Amino acid sequence: MTLNNKNILFVIGVSGTGKSTIAKLLSEELNLPFFDGDDFHSEANIEKMSNKIPLTDEDRYEWLVTLNKLAVSNQESGAVIVCSALKESYRKLLANKIEEKVVWISLESSFELLLERLKKRKGHFMPAELLRSQLDTFEPPSKGIKISIEPSPQEIVDQILREYQN
Numbered sequence: 001m002t003l004n005n006k007n008i009l010f011v012i013g014v015s016g017t018g019k020s021t022i023a024k025l026l027s028e029e030l031n032l033p034f035f036d037g038d039d040f041h042s043e044a045n046i047e048k049m050s051n052k053i054p055l056t057d058e059d060r061y062e063w064l065v066t067l068n069k070l071a072v073s074n075q076e077s078g079a080v081i082v083c084s085a086l087k088e089s090y091r092k093l094l095a096n097k098i099e100e101k102v103v104w105i106s107l108e109s110s111f112e113l114l115l116e117r118l119k120k121r122k123g124h125f126m127p128a129e130l131l132r133s134q135l136d137t138f139e140p141p142s143k144g145i146k147i148s149i150e151p152s153p154q155e156i157v158d159q160i161l162r163e164y165q166n
Contacts, residue, residue: 007032007078008071009103010094012085012141014134016114017107017149018156019082025157026105027080037083040066054133057089064093075101086137104144105160111135113149 009032011023020036027034041049045059067083075098085091085104095102114131140146145163147156 006076006101007103008075008098008101009078009080009105010071010085010091011080011082011105011107012091013107013109013149014084014086014114014138015131016117017109018117018153019084019107021153022105022107022156022160023080023082025153026160029157029161030078030080032078032080033074035067035070035079035081037063037067037081040070049130052130054130054137057087060090061093064090068094068096068098071095071102072097084134085141086134087139088141091141103164104141106141106144106146107149107156108140108146109149 009023009026009030011019011026013019020038023036024034026032041063045055045063048055048059064083067081071079071081071094078101083090083094085094091104111131114135118131145160147159149156151159
């Protein structure tokens, strides 16, 4: 598959993988609009996470539907969307009606590196204490690209582009 301006790229993974950083760089490289899924969470979801309470499937449902509508509305122009998309069932909902246009880019790492990153992060509602529950929930995608977050952000983006620009 070759990435182009008709793809919906979902940059996925647990908190602390650098999804927003990588997605912003990808959107610039491909000249696609960028959307951060965190901006679409309800106040109730943000409050729960801020209080160190993991979200349930029910909590995530409307958020995922909203992100799917966003993806569908951008299917003609393409887009880069950040979303944890921790479970296969979530990804099915996100790709509803646009399966052939979706590319999953899964950013992955060790617990230790993620925890170190989260402890340094300031001003985000997702506390480091919820990392273990996210990792326990995460189901790596069967399709798309899985990439380590250890290289620099630009090296990660270059690797993603190499994978798909053959």
